[in-house]
């Protein structure tokens with residue numbers, strides 16, 4: 001058993017392409033579904049983001065000063081293949097990620113790279129419905145192969161798809177629509193299935209090309225607790241956890257669709273497009289580590305009303321209950337760090353000794369600069385509590401190898417843009433028109449700097 005954070009523990013931080021890069025239309029990049037969503041409000045505007053695309057030297061310098069040992073970011077598929085399936089890759093897109101990866105490596109920061117983070121190219125959505133069509137498997141595979149071959153000499157940690165279950169539950173996130181509710185669910189689940197197959201093929205490819213590398217999914221994992229001790233609430237809370245989190249882990253590590261998922265499909269009258277050879281594909285390509293996005297625990301109870309939140313599926317008939325005993329953020333998250341230790345134990349029980357990277361973990365706030373500073377005391381408390389419990393989990397015997405809080409710098413939150421900030425570094429967007437995107441390390445940046453420097457000894 002390990003007593004503490006190992007000496008080679010990867011202290012990192014996390015972002016994703018459309019949330020930081022900006023330059024949505026520049027240097028040959030094609031539009032993505034995230035770019036389309038973003039046109040709704042200036043604070044969600046991916047054409048600016050936080051302009052990471054034009055600030056990578058400065059941003060990597062800030063990472064180095066912080067002492068980061070890893071940086072988890074995503075590659076935008078549409079920067080490499082603008083329509084998702086072009087004949088040739090876009091050289092300028094390749095040059096951008098090449099430069100970023102080289103800068104990281106020069107600064108001894110391990111790149112942890114997500115291949116797909118909520119940003120399906122619009123080209124393949126228009127052409128054939130994107131992930132709702134089997135064709136997406138080969139186009140994603142070709143994109144992943146291109147990227148693995150280009151950067152696999154320097155990147156040792158790969159994440160295939162970020163929060164797949166969320167995408168499956170909200171097909172619109174992939175630009176999938178249908179006026180018929182049942183058809184929409186059907187399409188959502190088929191995309192889910194195609195994503196499983198696509199990833200299995202990429203796992204197998206990566207093991208072949210780079211046997212030493214690690215590749216796995218980035219799974220959304222919020223531990224659920226039932227509102228009370230009734231079996232009905234406990235069962236619902238467990239089955240939501242299975243369907244939202246463990247499904248992505250089970251398929252990636254066991255190479256088959258779990259029985260609870262098959263039962264769900266049957267009950268919902270959904271038939272997957274299963275073809276000969278699919279079973280083999282899943283069996284032949286398994287992940288060799290897990291990325292976990294963990295923010296907080298959640299409490300659920302069966303709802304009296306029929307008020308489905310996401311479609312009519314897994315998350316129907318439940319109400320999320322706020323636990324007032326915890327520190328709650330303005331949004332959905334509460335502060336419950338022991339929940340992280342509990343979550344890690346559960347994952348380790350299910351897949352003993354699997355290497356785990358915490359790919360996201362963070363605290364959101366509305367924030368403003370005060371004389372060039374941001375006193376983000378709640379975020380410091382959040383980080384401190386989670387790092388403490390992470391150490392406890394490591395002592396329990398859980399094989400956590402890296403911690404990457406969300407987010408390195410302020411970025412566009414999925415629904416709330418710049419109103420909801422998570423960064424260790426503040427990005428000023430007041431003078432948006434002039435792109436006044438100056439970076440200011442927050443108090444949490446300096447707190448985390450000490451944690452890294454001492455390997456969390458103090």
Ligand code: BGP
Nearest residue numbers: 016162163293412413414415420
């Ligand atoms: C995860 C996503 C991230 C990030 C985070 C915070 O689901 O992987 O991209 O956005 O959640 O969520 P939000 O932006 O909605 O606050």
